[in-house]
Amino acid sequence: MKALSVRAIQKLMERYRSRVGQSVHCHQLRHTFATDLLTAGADLVVVQVLPGHRQVQTTQNYCRVANEKVRADYFQAMEKIMS
Numbered sequence: 001m002k003a004l005s006v007r008a009i010q011k012l013m014e015r016y017r018s019r020v021g022q023s024v025h026c027h028q029l030r031h032t033f034a035t036d037l038l039t040a041g042a043d044l045v046v047v048q049v050l051p052g053h054r055q056v057q058t059t060q061n062y063c064r065v066a067n068e069k070v071r072a073d074y075f076q077a078m079e080k081i082m083s
Contacts, residue, residue, distance in 0.1 A: 034047050034059065044059055
């Protein structure tokens with residue numbers, strides 16, 4: 001199977017964006033991918049490699065979002081426990 005080029009992915013996104021009438025961009029997919037992996041417990045170095053981040057600091061930016069999800073889930077669970 002041949003890998004898709006960056007431009008091919010951008011063209012696909014343009015096509016799907018026009019079909020659904022939503023503003024969706026490739027960077028949003030990368031962001032969601034990395035955040036979901038972190039939220040699921042993937043190691044930071046693994047998440048760095050998969051989207052192709054050269055520096056781990058770039059990947060660490062996604063940790064804030066993942067940590068907020070963990071925090072929100074914790075408080076939601078605690079509300080159920082305390083009621």
